Amino acid sequence: MKQFIKSQPHWALVIVAIVLVSFYWSFWADDRYVSRASVVLESPQIAQPNINFSAILTGASGDKDLLLLREYLLSVDMLIEAQEQLDFRAQYSEHGDIFSRLWNANTPIEKLHSYYKRRVSIEMDEYAGVLNIEVQAYTPEFATELVQLLLKAGERHMNDMGQRLAEEQVAFLENQLGRLEERLEDARIKLLDFQNEQGLVSPASTVASINQVVATLEGELARVQAQRKALSSYQSVQSSDMRRAQAEIEALREQIEKQRDRLAQATGESLNRISSQYETLELKAQFAQETYSSAVAALENTRLEAARKLKQVSVLQSPLYPEYPAAPKRLYNASVFAIVTLFLGLIASMMLLIIRDHRD
Numbered sequence: 001m002k003q004f005i006k007s008q009p010h011w012a013l014v015i016v017a018i019v020l021v022s023f024y025w026s027f028w029a030d031d032r033y034v035s036r037a038s039v040v041l042e043s044p045q046i047a048q049p050n051i052n053f054s055a056i057l058t059g060a061s062g063d064k065d066l067l068l069l070r071e072y073l074l075s076v077d078m079l080i081e082a083q084e085q086l087d088f089r090a091q092y093s094e095h096g097d098i099f100s101r102l103w104n105a106n107t108p109i110e111k112l113h114s115y116y117k118r119r120v121s122i123e124m125d126e127y128a129g130v131l132n133i134e135v136q137a138y139t140p141e142f143a144t145e146l147v148q149l150l151l152k153a154g155e156r157h158m159n160d161m162g163q164r165l166a167e168e169q170v171a172f173l174e175n176q177l178g179r180l181e182e183r184l185e186d187a188r189i190k191l192l193d194f195q196n197e198q199g200l201v202s203p204a205s206t207v208a209s210i211n212q213v214v215a216t217l218e219g220e221l222a223r224v225q226a227q228r229k230a231l232s233s234y235q236s237v238q239s240s241d242m243r244r245a246q247a248e249i250e251a252l253r254e255q256i257e258k259q260r261d262r263l264a265q266a267t268g269e270s271l272n273r274i275s276s277q278y279e280t281l282e283l284k285a286q287f288a289q290e291t292y293s294s295a296v297a298a299l300e301n302t303r304l305e306a307a308r309k310l311k312q313v314s315v316l317q318s319p320l321y322p323e324y325p326a327a328p329k330r331l332y333n334a335s336v337f338a339i340v341t342l343f344l345g346l347i348a349s350m351m352l353l354i355i356r357d358h359r360d
Contacts, residue, residue: 010352014345021341022334030097031325032136035143038317039131039151041065041158063124066131068161069154069313070122073133076109079116081153086145088112092119095138100328120146130316140322147319155313173299180295184288191281214259221252 072078082088092115093105102115121134133150137143228245235242 008349010345010348014341017341018338021337024099025328025330025334025337028097029328029330030095030100030138032096032100032138032327033140033143033322033324034326035135035137035140035147035320035322036317037133037147037151037315037319039133039154039313039315040129041069041131042314063126063129065158066124066129069158070124070131072157073122073150073154074117074120076113078150078153079109079113082116082146082149085149086142088116088146091137091139091142120150136327144319144321151313151315151319158313169302170299173295173302177292177295177299180288180292184285184292187281187285187288191278191285194278194281210259214256217252217256217259221249221256224248224252 079088089102089105089107089112092102095101102112107115119136121136123132123134124130125132133147135143135146135150137146224245228242228249231239231241231245
């Protein structure tokens with residue numbers, strides 16, 4: 001034996017390491033109970049969703065939500081909540097062998113978080129859209145309770161995160177809606193005051209009617225002028241028919257001038273200026289109405305979106321209450337260590353042979 005150790009010290013070290021590690025995994029390592037759960041995230045379908053080509057190209061939002069849920073369940077915040085509700089430090093510092101237990105119950109949060117991620121495993125099945133949660137603990141009760149806590153805390157966090165943004169959007173839109181409502185009311189009051197002040201319901205209609213009157217008068221004037229010209233061919237200027245035609249022409253011209261002056265006189269509040277002011281006020285009122293309607297629609301859509309942001313953690317497999325310890329995998333761990341150690345011993349033996357050949 002001594003001769004073997006002197007001639008092959010690396011193989012002796014390999015054998016000792018394999019024996020010690022196999023002894024640890026076979027007899028010393030404490031049992032750990034594994035509780036598992038599989039969940040998906042679901043949202044209420046308030047309305048028929050539209051086809052979103054960007055979602056097709058970049059992936060569905062459900063995968064993103066599952067990744068966010070996974071990151072939260074593995075975060076320091078989740079660890080702090082587990083400590084407050086289940087006393088995570090006590091469970092893992094009072095149980096377990098010297099190599100697997102939490103050595104110091106008062107260890108800093110950074111080291112505790114590293115230990116937490118060794119005992120809590122959360123993997124996402126991207127194809128099925130399922131989150132698989134696995135917790136290892138030294139008692140089956142604690143493993144099951146920790147999985148249940150992860151499910152409840154994860155659902156609450158996803159709802160809080162989605163609703164916080166939605167509530168901020170709703171509050172902003174409600175504030176804007178109040179301002180737009182005041183703006184719409186002010187525009188309507190100004191329009192009504194202008195109508196009452198001018199005594200016109202619709203200056204544009206009045207302008208159109210005056211134009212119609214002017215056109216009619218001009219048509220009548222043309223007819224009377226043609227009649228007068230026809231009379232002048234066989235009657236004198238002093239005849240009664242010629243005088244009557246001339247009087248009608250002058251009356252029509254006077255009436256046309258009055259209507260034109262009313263429509264667009266050079267000074268004063270002309271009707272065309274009133275019509276322009278009225279159209280400006282009416283456009284402002286219409287714009288305020290359309291803006292207010294758009295804001296109301298946006299507010300309702302945001303409220304519906306807030307409802308759709310509610311996330312329900314649907315459990316495909318409820319937290320398993322373990323009946324026997326599934327960890328550690330003693331034979332697997334010992335076999336893997338032995339294979340790797342033998343491989344390293346073989347490399348060391350080859351290197352020693354190469355060195356000896358070069359010396360010779």
